[in-house]
Amino acid sequence: MLNPDLYLDSAGTMARYERDWTGDHAGRAALVLRPRSTRDVSKMLSFCYERGIAVVPQGGHTGLVGAATPSATGQEVILSLERLNTIRSVDIANFTITVEAGCILQDVHEAAASVDRLFPLTLGAKGTCQIGGNIATNAGGLNVLRYGMMRDLVLGLEAVLPDGRVFNGLQALRKNNLGYDIKQLFVGSEGTLGVITAAVLKLFPMPRHTVTAFAALSTVDDALRFYVRARTELCDLLSAFELIPASGLELATSFRTDLRAPVGNAAAYHVLLEVQASGDLDLNTLTQNFLMKELENNGILDVAIATSARQSSEFWAIREAMVEAEPHYGQHLRTDVSVPISKLAEFIIETDALLEQHFHGAIRLPYGHIGDGNIHYNVLPPRSVGEGDLADYLHACEAMIFEVVDGLDGSISAEHGVGIAKQSAFMQRMSPVDLEIMAEFKSFFDSRAILSPGRILPKSN
Ligand SMILES: Cc1cc2nc3c(=O)[nH]c(=O)nc-3n(C[C@H](O)[C@H](O)[C@H](O)COP(=O)(O)OP(=O)(O)OC[C@H]3O[C@@H](n4cnc5c(N)ncnc54)[C@H](O)[C@@H]3O)c2cc1C
Known part of the structure; x- marks a missing residue:
C-alpha cells in the first residue's frame, strides 16, 4: 500500500499538475505521485514498470512543448519531483554544487551566491522551473554564449531507470574518461529514459x-x-x-x-x-x-x-x-530555432521577406540569443484573422519559418525540445538512422515504454 502522504488523487488537488505554465497544454492525470527520496522514486517506478503503468516525470511544468502534461486519456501518472528539493552540498574549492532534481533554479542561484559562486544557467522561468526539468530539457537561456547549455554544466547525475534501478553517476569530476558518458544520455531526454533525482553542477566565480x-x-x-x-x-x-x-x-x-x-x-x-x-x-x-x-x-x-x-x-x-x-x-506563434551564427542575419532577412509577402499585417518578433544562433521568431497574427482560421494561419507561418531554417542547416528546436508539440516537424526532419538509434536507446532503457510515452518519438516506436 502506498503511503497516502506520497500521492494525490482528487480532481481538486491534481488540477495544478494537469495544466502547464502557459496554459497551452492540459490533460488528465490518473494519479500524482510526490516522492520524498530517490528510494521512493525507485519503488514507485518498479511498481509501475511491472504493471505497465505510464509515468510522466514533472518538474516546474514550465516546459514549452507539452512533454510534462498528462495526456487527455486520464491513464498517465504524474511523478512530481517537487519534494526532492534539498541542496545536498556545495564544494567551494571544487566549484560544484550537488542538488536534488526538484530544486527550483532560483534557489540554486541563491545557494551558490551565498558562498560567492555563480550558477550561470538562467531563464525567464527561473522562479518556477526545476533543475531536473532543466537537465531533462537541456535548457539554454541567457548566458549560453559564455557558459554553455545545461549539458555543459552537469558534472554528475543520479537517475532512476524505468524499472526502478538507480544509476548513480554523481561524481564531481571535470575529467573522467571511464567508458561511455552515460549521464549525458539523460540530458535533453525529456523524461523518456529515466527520472533524474540529483545532479552535481558546475559553479563559477561570482562576477564582481x-x-x-x-x-x-x-x-x-x-x-x-x-x-x-x-x-x-x-x-x-x-x-x-x-x-x-x-x-x-x-x-x-x-x-x-x-x-x-x-x-x-x-x-x-x-x-x-x-x-x-x-x-x-x-x-x-x-x-x-x-x-x-x-x-x-x-x-x-x-x-x-x-x-x-x-x-x-x-x-x-x-x-x-x-x-x-x-x-x-492572444493566440500567437512561438518558435525556437537555431542556425549557425554566421547565417543568422540571412535567416531573419529571408524570413521577414517571406512573411511580409505571404502574411502581410502579422507582427513579426524575431528576438533572442544572437550569441547562440538561437532566435525565437514569433508571430502575432493580425486581428483580422478569424478565430476559426487562427490555427491554420499560425501553422502556415511556422512551416514557412521552418523551411528557411532547413535551407540554412539549422534546427527547429534550439532549446525547448520536441515533446509533443514539435513531434511531427521533428519526425519529418530526422533521418531513418537517427530515428533507429533513438528508438533503440528508448527500448534499451524502457522496453515496456512506460516512461513519458509518445514524447519525442511517437508511441508506436
Ligand atoms: C517564461 C519562460 C521562459 C523560458 N525561457 C527559456 C529559455 O530561455 N531557455 C530554455 O531552454 N527554456 C526556456 N523556457 C522553457 C522551460 O522553462 C525549460 O524547458 C525548463 O528547463 C523546464 O523545466 P521544468 O522544471 O519546468 O520542467 P517541466 O516543464 O516540468 O518538464 C519538462 C520536461 O522535462 C521532464 N522532466 C522534468 N523533470 C524531470 C526529472 N526530474 N527527470 C526526468 N525528466 C524530467 C518532463 O517530463 C518534460 O519532458 C522558458 C519557459 C517559460 C515559461
Missing part, C-alpha cells in the same frame, strides 16, 4: 563587476557584426547578447507603460548586452571604450550604459516585458 548596455542598430547585419566585435574586443567577458526588434520594443513598452526605451526607439533593432568579470578589472572602462569606438565608427547608432544595478534591471525588464506581452496579445 557587471556592465549592462542597450544599443541601437540599423540592421540585423549590423547587429551580427557588432556581436563578433564585442565577443573579440571585450576579452571574452561577454555573457549575454540579446536581439530585440523594433516590434518587440514597442510591444514591451506598450505592455509595461512604466518602461522607457533606454535609447531612441526609432531604430530597427536593439541589442541588450552584458559583460561580467569576477576579479579586479576595470570593466567599465573596457566596455565604455569599446562602445565609444563603435559609435565613432558607426558600428552602432546609439547606446545607453546602465549606471546602477537598478537601471540594469530596467533594461532587462524590457526584454522580459516583450515575452510577457505575447500571451496577453
Whole structure:
C-alpha cells in the first residue's frame, strides 16, 4: 500500500499538475505521485514498470512543448519531483554544487551566491522551473554564449531507470574518461529514459563587476557584426547578447507603460548586452571604450550604459516585458530555432521577406540569443484573422519559418525540445538512422515504454 502522504488523487488537488505554465497544454492525470527520496522514486517506478503503468516525470511544468502534461486519456501518472528539493552540498574549492532534481533554479542561484559562486544557467522561468526539468530539457537561456547549455554544466547525475534501478553517476569530476558518458544520455531526454533525482553542477566565480548596455542598430547585419566585435574586443567577458526588434520594443513598452526605451526607439533593432568579470578589472572602462569606438565608427547608432544595478534591471525588464506581452496579445506563434551564427542575419532577412509577402499585417518578433544562433521568431497574427482560421494561419507561418531554417542547416528546436508539440516537424526532419538509434536507446532503457510515452518519438516506436 502506498503511503497516502506520497500521492494525490482528487480532481481538486491534481488540477495544478494537469495544466502547464502557459496554459497551452492540459490533460488528465490518473494519479500524482510526490516522492520524498530517490528510494521512493525507485519503488514507485518498479511498481509501475511491472504493471505497465505510464509515468510522466514533472518538474516546474514550465516546459514549452507539452512533454510534462498528462495526456487527455486520464491513464498517465504524474511523478512530481517537487519534494526532492534539498541542496545536498556545495564544494567551494571544487566549484560544484550537488542538488536534488526538484530544486527550483532560483534557489540554486541563491545557494551558490551565498558562498560567492555563480550558477550561470538562467531563464525567464527561473522562479518556477526545476533543475531536473532543466537537465531533462537541456535548457539554454541567457548566458549560453559564455557558459554553455545545461549539458555543459552537469558534472554528475543520479537517475532512476524505468524499472526502478538507480544509476548513480554523481561524481564531481571535470575529467573522467571511464567508458561511455552515460549521464549525458539523460540530458535533453525529456523524461523518456529515466527520472533524474540529483545532479552535481558546475559553479563559477561570482562576477564582481557587471556592465549592462542597450544599443541601437540599423540592421540585423549590423547587429551580427557588432556581436563578433564585442565577443573579440571585450576579452571574452561577454555573457549575454540579446536581439530585440523594433516590434518587440514597442510591444514591451506598450505592455509595461512604466518602461522607457533606454535609447531612441526609432531604430530597427536593439541589442541588450552584458559583460561580467569576477576579479579586479576595470570593466567599465573596457566596455565604455569599446562602445565609444563603435559609435565613432558607426558600428552602432546609439547606446545607453546602465549606471546602477537598478537601471540594469530596467533594461532587462524590457526584454522580459516583450515575452510577457505575447500571451496577453492572444493566440500567437512561438518558435525556437537555431542556425549557425554566421547565417543568422540571412535567416531573419529571408524570413521577414517571406512573411511580409505571404502574411502581410502579422507582427513579426524575431528576438533572442544572437550569441547562440538561437532566435525565437514569433508571430502575432493580425486581428483580422478569424478565430476559426487562427490555427491554420499560425501553422502556415511556422512551416514557412521552418523551411528557411532547413535551407540554412539549422534546427527547429534550439532549446525547448520536441515533446509533443514539435513531434511531427521533428519526425519529418530526422533521418531513418537517427530515428533507429533513438528508438533503440528508448527500448534499451524502457522496453515496456512506460516512461513519458509518445514524447519525442511517437508511441508506436
Ligand atoms: C517564461 C519562460 C521562459 C523560458 N525561457 C527559456 C529559455 O530561455 N531557455 C530554455 O531552454 N527554456 C526556456 N523556457 C522553457 C522551460 O522553462 C525549460 O524547458 C525548463 O528547463 C523546464 O523545466 P521544468 O522544471 O519546468 O520542467 P517541466 O516543464 O516540468 O518538464 C519538462 C520536461 O522535462 C521532464 N522532466 C522534468 N523533470 C524531470 C526529472 N526530474 N527527470 C526526468 N525528466 C524530467 C518532463 O517530463 C518534460 O519532458 C522558458 C519557459 C517559460 C515559461
